[in-house]
Amino acid sequence: MIDSSDINQARRDLLIGGALSATAAALPPMASAQGPETGQAPAATPAPVTARVALRVNGQRYELDLDTRTTLLDMLREHLRLTGTKKGCDQGQCGACTVIVDGRRINACLSLAVMHEGAEVTTIEGLGTPGKLHPMQAAFVKHDGYQCGYCTPGQICSAVAALDEIRRGIPSHASADLREKPLLSPAELRERMSGNICRCGAYSNIIEAITEVAGTGGAA
Amino acid sequence: MKAFTYQRARTPADAAAAAAQHPGARFIAGGTNLLDLMKLEIETPPHLVDVNGLGLDRIEPTQDGGLRVGALVRNTDLAADARVRRDYAVLSRALLAGASAQLRNKATTAGNLLQRTRCPYFYDTNQPCNKRKPGSGCAAIGGINRSLAVIGASDACIATHPSDMAVAMRALDAVVETVRADGATRSIPIAEFHTLPGDTPNIENGLAAGELITAVTLPRPIGGTHIYHKVRDRASYAFALVSVGAILQKDGTGRVAFGGVAPRPWRVEAAEAALAQGAKAAAALAFAGAKPTEQNKFKLVLAERTLAAAIAEARA
Numbered sequence: 001m002i003d004s005s006d007i008n009q010a011r012r013d014l015l016i017g018g019a020l021s022a023t024a025a026a027l028p029p030m031a032s033a034q035g036p037e038t039g040q041a042p043a044a045t046p047a048p049v050t051a052r053v054a055l056r057v058n059g060q061r062y063e064l065d066l067d068t069r070t071t072l073l074d075m076l077r078e079h080l081r082l083t084g085t086k087k088g089c090d091q092g093q094c095g096a097c098t099v100i101v102d103g104r105r106i107n108a109c110l111s112l113a114v115m116h117e118g119a120e121v122t123t124i125e126g127l128g129t130p131g132k133l134h135p136m137q138a139a140f141v142k143h144d145g146y147q148c149g150y151c152t153p154g155q156i157c158s159a160v161a162a163l164d165e166i167r168r169g170i171p172s173h174a175s176a177d178l179r180e181k182p183l184l185s186p187a188e189l190r191e192r193m194s195g196n197i198c199r200c201g202a203y204s205n206i207i208e209a210i211t212e213v214a215g216t217g218g219a220a
Numbered sequence: 221m222k223a224f225t226y227q228r229a230r231t232p233a234d235a236a237a238a239a240a241q242h243p244g245a246r247f248i249a250g251g252t253n254l255l256d257l258m259k260l261e262i263e264t265p266p267h268l269v270d271v272n273g274l275g276l277d278r279i280e281p282t283q284d285g286g287l288r289v290g291a292l293v294r295n296t297d298l299a300a301d302a303r304v305r306r307d308y309a310v311l312s313r314a315l316l317a318g319a320s321a322q323l324r325n326k327a328t329t330a331g332n333l334l335q336r337t338r339c340p341y342f343y344d345t346n347q348p349c350n351k352r353k354p355g356s357g358c359a360a361i362g363g364i365n366r367s368l369a370v371i372g373a374s375d376a377c378i379a380t381h382p383s384d385m386a387v388a389m390r391a392l393d394a395v396v397e398t399v400r401a402d403g404a405t406r407s408i409p410i411a412e413f414h415t416l417p418g419d420t421p422n423i424e425n426g427l428a429a430g431e432l433i434t435a436v437t438l439p440r441p442i443g444g445t446h447i448y449h450k451v452r453d454r455a456s457y458a459f460a461l462v463s464v465g466a467i468l469q470k471d472g473t474g475r476v477a478f479g480g481v482a483p484r485p486w487r488v489e490a491a492e493a494a495l496a497q498g499a500k501a502a503a504a505l506a507f508a509g510a511k512p513t514e515q516n517k518f519k520l521v522l523a524e525r526t527l528a529a530a531i532a533e534a535r536a
Contacts, residue, residue, distance in 0.1 A: 049223050068226040068268070071255070091256050092323060104296075104325040110252045111326065114226055115270055162321065170300045173316045173456065178305040194456035195320025 051114045058126030066113050073097045073108035084124035084153045095196035098154035099123050105161035124153035136160050139209035147200035155196045159210045162192040184214045222264040232399045235271050240401035240430035242267035250326040253335040285440035291330035291433045307441035310465050313448035314388035320457050330433035337379035350376045351421040370512040370519045372482035377421030381484050387465040390477040390485035397435040414484035444469045445534040449526050462522045468534035472496035499528035
């Protein structure tokens with residue numbers, strides 16, 4: 001298990017430092033602000049409720065004791081330090097947190113980590129590496145399927161799973177006939193990728209990248 | 221998010237009993253709506269009962285030729301089921317018109333029925349909202365209400381039910397099956413499942429505390445042309461301004477339910493009797509007594525035209 005205390009410590013120091021520099025001139029010393037003249041002890045913060053979850057991420061097994069409130073996204077980023085998966089809206093609207101769980105793409109922000117006992121999670125780090133890119137990663141590079149890159153890990157995980165959904169014959173809103181095999185048309189791909197927002201507007205290049213991978217059958 | 225305790229239930233009866241033992245507990249399945257609301261502290265359950273391990277994830281034929289859809293069947297799997305695509309296409313179409321692929325992979329059949337309104341004032345905890353905080357008032361009625369209900373609402377609440385799936389289920393006369401903590405089961409016709417707001421918009425259905433949905437049953441197929449037309453501000457991944465779920469027969473008869481217009485899927489059987497006379501006559505009956513606001517009265521015109529498009533498509 002990864003010990004995350006050092007990263008948390010660094011953040012805490014940063015926050016304290018920032019708070020002091022902003023407020024030192026305006027406020028009396030901390031002791032008097034919380035002193036006996038208020039007649040009240042500060043409200044005690046109850047210890048967080050924790051639960052244990054065991055799961056696999058990118059082929060590696062983890063067993064974690066987590067605050068029950070921890071989302072799958074925060075588990076990946078804050079506890080496993082897999083920061084490739086991004087937090088955009090944190091409410092299931094932007095798709096930046098898209099990961100593949102048991103073969104299906106989901107929004108990691110709208111799922112509790114403790115609900116994934118026994119799950120197999122694949123993040124952008126598990127799809128490919130800088131030295132050995134997944135075909136979808138290579139295609140995004142080749143077709144310039146991004147500008148700032150923040151949505152890109154979610155776009156790529158989503159695109160890989162979208163092609164798998166087409167292969168499995170899952171229809172979409174853009175499918176003209178529900179009972180025919182879905183097409184690999186731009187209209188189909190745009191509809192299937194509508195859960196991934198790109199604020200830079202790289203959509204046309206993203207569709208070109210996915211189309212190329214679909215054509216070569218290299219999405220596996 | 222408020223802290224909560226968490227447990228994984230093993231059987232439906234266990235889940236119902238666990239929820240009954242913890243006042244304010246909620247079941248969690250896909251979590252795509254509940255967690256969103258918990259982050260905003262609109263929902264603050266002290267205890268979550270995870271029902272994902274209950275095995276209610278199958279679609280099975282019923283004795284009378286219909287389908288029994290387990291409560292945990294994901295929206296993706298229900299939409300893609302070959303029998304649903306063949307015999308209940310309005311349901312496949314409605315599901316595929318909703319949310320995004322990521323959300324449909326998680327969202328469940330039962331959870332979809334229980335999702336809360338997307339009224340912006342329900343989500344904004346700085347605003348009064350009788351659904352979120354009974355007795356606090358309704359900021360939507362005098363506010364920005366273009367997306368909200370034109371019929372079935374009350375002076376206390378004009379929120380709409382956001383589900384597309386439920387609109388198709390209503391047209392199909394689906395039946396909701398439940399179990400309670402004492403093991404008692406019951407079947408609730410979808411027409412009676414969602415309640416109208418009246419003075420208590422915080423109550424959205426007739427489920428008892430701890431009562432768990434186990435399945436939704438679809439009656440035997442009735443044939444016809446199945447259509448789901450959804451009109452929204454974006455081409456994809458947006459809630460309906462107006463939707464029409466229709467099953468239309470060659471002789472001009474049919475069934476029609478509307479979404480995006482009311483606190484529950486809106487179906488008026490008397491309006492269906494007028495379908496052969498065209499969309500204008502049917503819509504007039506379906507929306508008799510409507511009380512639109514200045515901002516959302518366009519929905520009445522839009523609903524009629526969307527129905528006309530569905531009828532034209534069925535005849536083509």
